[in-house]
Amino acid sequence: TGNRIGKQCAAGAGEPPEKMASSPEKSSTAQELKEQGNRLFLCRKYQEAATCYSKTINRNPSVAVYYTNRTLSLADCKHALELDPHSVKAHFFLCQCHLELENYNEAIGNLQRAYNLAKEQRLNFGDDIPSALRVAKKKRWNSIEEKRINQENKLHAYLTKLILAEKESSWGLPNHTNEEAIGKHISSLGYAFTES
Secondary structure (H helix, E strand, C coil), rough: CCCCCCCCCCCCCCCCCCCCCCCCCCCCCHHHHHHHHHHHCCCCCHHHHHHEEEEHHHHHCCCCCHHHHHHHHHHHHHHHHHHCCCCHHHEEEHHHHHHHCCCCHHHHHHHHHHHHHHHHHCCCCCCCHHHHHHHHHHHHHHHHHHHHHHHHHHHHHHHHHHHHHHHHHHHCCCCCCHHHHHHHHHHHHHHHHHHH
């Protein structure tokens, strides 16, 4: 499978599962199950690959890489890190879980840790980790910006409501300058929010 985190379907890996080595039930070692799971993963048969990885874990639950291969959940990633806290792959996939949960700061932290570990261990993952880091930071920024815009819209609506309430409270007065002033306030408020 190489050192790359992202995998591509290899020649011959598209064979049906029954022609790949032996079936998961008949495989005698965890390593054979892992390799069969890898071939299925390369062909984007994720559910079948997860089944092989689960059986691999059942055969040998103390190997961190088996959990990172399965990475079905946050719990798998955390367990893999308990077994091997220096696993670049576990940090990378933990980031992916956090991204799905919209925990952007945690995702970025895990990616930065994966990047630092890869440098320390002199592993080459190409642009996989930096690219994922850029995506995570962009998602975090988009989330923050969306919240800011929502808060701004709520503030605008609240201030407009206050100005209109002021207009209604002074409505009974025969003073058209109050109405003109309130109209100018609402216009300037709208302009201020469109400029920000």
